[in-house]
Amino acid sequence: MTKGNINVSVENIFPLIKKFLYSDHEIFLRELVSNATDATLKLKHLTNVGDAKVEYGNPQIEVKIDKEGKKLHIIDQGLGMTADEVEKYINQVAFSGAEEFLDKYKDSAKDSGIIGHFGLGFYSAFMVAEKVEIITKSYKDEPAAHWTCDGSPEFTLETADKTDRGTEIILHIAEDSTEFLEETRISELLLKYNKFMPIPIKFGTKQINDPDFTPKTTTDKDGKETTEPHKQITVDNIINNPNPAWTKQPSELKEEDYSGFYRELYPMQFEEPLFNIHLNVDYPFNLTGILYFPKMGQDINIQKDRIQLYQNQVFVTDNVEGIVPEFLTMLRGVIDSPDIPLNVSRSYLQADGAVKKISSYITRKVADKLKSLFNNNREDFEAKWNDIKIVIEYGMLSEEKFFEKADAFALYPTVDGTYYTYEELYNKIKAKQTDKDDKLVILYASNKDEQHSYIEAAKAKGYQVLLLDSPIVSHLMQKLETTKDKISFARVDADHIDKLIQKDDTKISKLDDDQTKKLDTLLKEVIPSEKFTVQLEPMDSDAAPFIITQPEFMRRMKEMQATGGGGMNMFGNMPEMYNLVVNTNSALVGEILGTKTKKKQERLINQSLDLARLSQGLLKGEELTNFIKRSYEMIK
Numbered sequence: 001m002t003k004g005n006i007n008v009s010v011e012n013i014f015p016l017i018k019k020f021l022y023s024d025h026e027i028f029l030r031e032l033v034s035n036a037t038d039a040t041l042k043l044k045h046l047t048n049v050g051d052a053k054v055e056y057g058n059p060q061i062e063v064k065i066d067k068e069g070k071k072l073h074i075i076d077q078g079l080g081m082t083a084d085e086v087e088k089y090i091n092q093v094a095f096s097g098a099e100e101f102l103d104k105y106k107d108s109a110k111d112s113g114i115i116g117h118f119g120l121g122f123y124s125a126f127m128v129a130e131k132v133e134i135i136t137k138s139y140k141d142e143p144a145a146h147w148t149c150d151g152s153p154e155f156t157l158e159t160a161d162k163t164d165r166g167t168e169i170i171l172h173i174a175e176d177s178t179e180f181l182e183e184t185r186i187s188e189l190l191l192k193y194n195k196f197m198p199i200p201i202k203f204g205t206k207q208i209n210d211p212d213f214t215p216k217t218t219t220d221k222d223g224k225e226t227t228e229p230h231k232q233i234t235v236d237n238i239i240n241n242p243n244p245a246w247t248k249q250p251s252e253l254k255e256e257d258y259s260g261f262y263r264e265l266y267p268m269q270f271e272e273p274l275f276n277i278h279l280n281v282d283y284p285f286n287l288t289g290i291l292y293f294p295k296m297g298q299d300i301n302i303q304k305d306r307i308q309l310y311q312n313q314v315f316v317t318d319n320v321e322g323i324v325p326e327f328l329t330m331l332r333g334v335i336d337s338p339d340i341p342l343n344v345s346r347s348y349l350q351a352d353g354a355v356k357k358i359s360s361y362i363t364r365k366v367a368d369k370l371k372s373l374f375n376n377n378r379e380d381f382e383a384k385w386n387d388i389k390i391v392i393e394y395g396m397l398s399e400e401k402f403f404e405k406a407d408a409f410a411l412y413p414t415v416d417g418t419y420y421t422y423e424e425l426y427n428k429i430k431a432k433q434t435d436k437d438d439k440l441v442i443l444y445a446s447n448k449d450e451q452h453s454y455i456e457a458a459k460a461k462g463y464q465v466l467l468l469d470s471p472i473v474s475h476l477m478q479k480l481e482t483t484k485d486k487i488s489f490a491r492v493d494a495d496h497i498d499k500l501i502q503k504d505d506t507k508i509s510k511l512d513d514d515q516t517k518k519l520d521t522l523l524k525e526v527i528p529s530e531k532f533t534v535q536l537e538p539m540d541s542d543a544a545p546f547i548i549t550q551p552e553f554m555r556r557m558k559e560m561q562a563t564g565g566g567g568m569n570m571f572g573n574m575p576e577m578y579n580l581v582v583n584t585n586s587a588l589v590g591e592i593l594g595t596k597t598k599k600k601q602e603r604l605i606n607q608s609l610d611l612a613r614l615s616q617g618l619l620k621g622e623e624l625t626n627f628i629k630r631s632y633e634m635i636k
């Protein structure tokens with residue numbers, strides 16, 4: 001037996017590391033199962049190239065709890081280690097690695113939350129164990145070795161009588177870590193970190209119906225049929241899928257494989273994804289993965305099931321911020337890359353060249369996929385538009401490259417359900433909706449019901465009205481106005497229709513100057529100036545007599561501020577401002593002027609104002625009650 005001191009400069013770094021890694025104790029299992037996987041894959045490689053003259057077979061990794069003995073075993077059938085290798089890899093490599101890690105991350109690691117992403121390897125076993133044993137037999141013709149260490153730098157190394165190839169790690173679980181002797185806890189961890197690792201992992205056994213057994217059905221003398229119970233057999237409980245969909249070639253997979261994998265990733269998610277994007281690149285970096293577009297609707301805050309990041313099929317994190325462009329963090333799925341540095345802080349990650357390339361590759365792939373979906377099945381793409389538009393609009397706002405590409409597939413639906421690309425829209429409305437200053441005015445509504453009368457007024461002029469209702473669309477309009485030439489967006493209720501798209505032909509008012517003045521004074525007496533700015537306009541005689549509008553600029557700034565727009569805080573606190581447009585050519589306005597008694601005039605004005613408010617959805621509560629009462633009085 002050999003006794004010795006592990007060569008570390010710090011007298012006892014175990015308690016230290018325990019303290020630093022407090023919140024991430026659970027990663028020890030991922031690390032040990034990863035080592036077992038590596039050892040198995042290394043053996044596979046050696047047998048493949050003919051360097052190991054042994055049978056590779058169908059190796060498994062087993063995780064076993066010995067509750068009574070307070071031990072946790074991780075057993076593999078990999079390449080194993082000779083005593084010399086234990087000396088070298090465990091005493092020197094593993095420990096110096098741990099020491100280096102500590103040195104580097106002592107101060108920053110705890111705050112930046114990166115520890116979970118960075119393995120400490122074998123050493124992490126001491127976060128939960130007071131004593132660790134390794135019993136290992138190399139594939140080489142040498143005796144097995146038994147290494148023991150109790151968490152101090154001292155260890156013992158002796159020969160063991162293990163005859164089958166591979167390594168068994170035995171953790172003597174510490175008093176404060178007995179949670180790791182619970183089956184449910186271990187099972188939870190295996191599913192979290194090792195669900196897609198490439199070597200089958202056995203954790204206990206389970207009962208299943210024997211596939212070779214066909215239950216017999218017998219009929220008794222009364223003709224009653226009875227079927228014997230299915231025969232049960234005990235099989236290994238394999239907790240992982242060693243060949244997840246993303247590791248396969250897209251050509252090997254069918255649509256149902258993709259949706260099956262989605263289910264595997266998110267067992268609690270019952271809604272089907274809208275479509276998927278298979279990522280597969282090996283130059284200039286390695287990256288595989290499958291991204292799914294979930295049904296998004298209007299909700300930009302759903303973040304339960306997130307994209308999972310793997311490194312060679314080992315789960316690392318579901319916080320992919322910095323690796324995936326922000327607008328795509330709303331998607332689901334997996335990304336697997338050995339090239340993403342995990343042992344660095346997030347801010348560093350964003351500046352890293354490889355990561356930047358990965359991020360722009362993903363953006364490009366997503367844009368290409370969207371374009372091909374649009375080209376191949378436009379009808380289907382239109383049907384899904386409402387559920388994906390937030391991601392696309394967000395992408396257009398945040399990634400310049402995506403903005404350029406999105407021109408080919410971003411859609412602008414009308415209130416009647418026709419979907420245009422920008423170019424199609426432009427060609428469709430150019431002739432009619434260009435104003436006297438040669439500016440193209442794109443009209444839109446944000447709510448078909450609330451803005452119904454305004455939409456109708458615009459349609460009556462032969463204009464197209466878009467339905468733009470996503471929460472960030474105001475930002476997008478702002479961006480489009482600055483990138484496209486001579487265009488502006490205006491919501492249908494931002495002014496009366498002749499003002500929204502001003503043409504050269506000036507309308508003649510039916511009222512002369514005197515009458516106009518009289519009307520103005522009269523209206524200002526009755527209409528509260530703090531709520532409405534009165535605006536007299538000669539319009540079509542059959543257009544509404546009173547119309548309430550809300551100027552585009554102010555409203556849009558407020559909306560942008562509400563959905564997060566830097567530097568526009570001043571608009572958020574502004575009171576709502578409305579204009580009251582009075583159509584001087586309408587018959588009703590003529591009647592108001594011609595009415596003899598002041599009282600009746602006021603009644604007509606108030607009633608008309610309330611009707612205008614009603615059509616903007618502004619008449620509520622007591623005012624609405626009074627309006628209804630008054631209206632009944634009138635028709636009595």
Ligand SMILES: Nc1ncnc2c1ncn2[C@@H]1O[C@H](COP(=O)(O)OP(=O)(O)OP(=O)(O)O)[C@@H](O)[C@H]1O
Nearest residue numbers: 035036039080089090093094119120121122123167
């Ligand atoms: N189950 C095992 N079978 C064979 N060798 C092992 C096993 N576990 C660990 N080793 C050896 O010990 C070495 C050190 O392991 P450790 O986990 O500390 O570091 P690592 O796996 O090299 O790197 P990482 O920090 O990424 O885990 C490994 O490189 C390997 O050679």
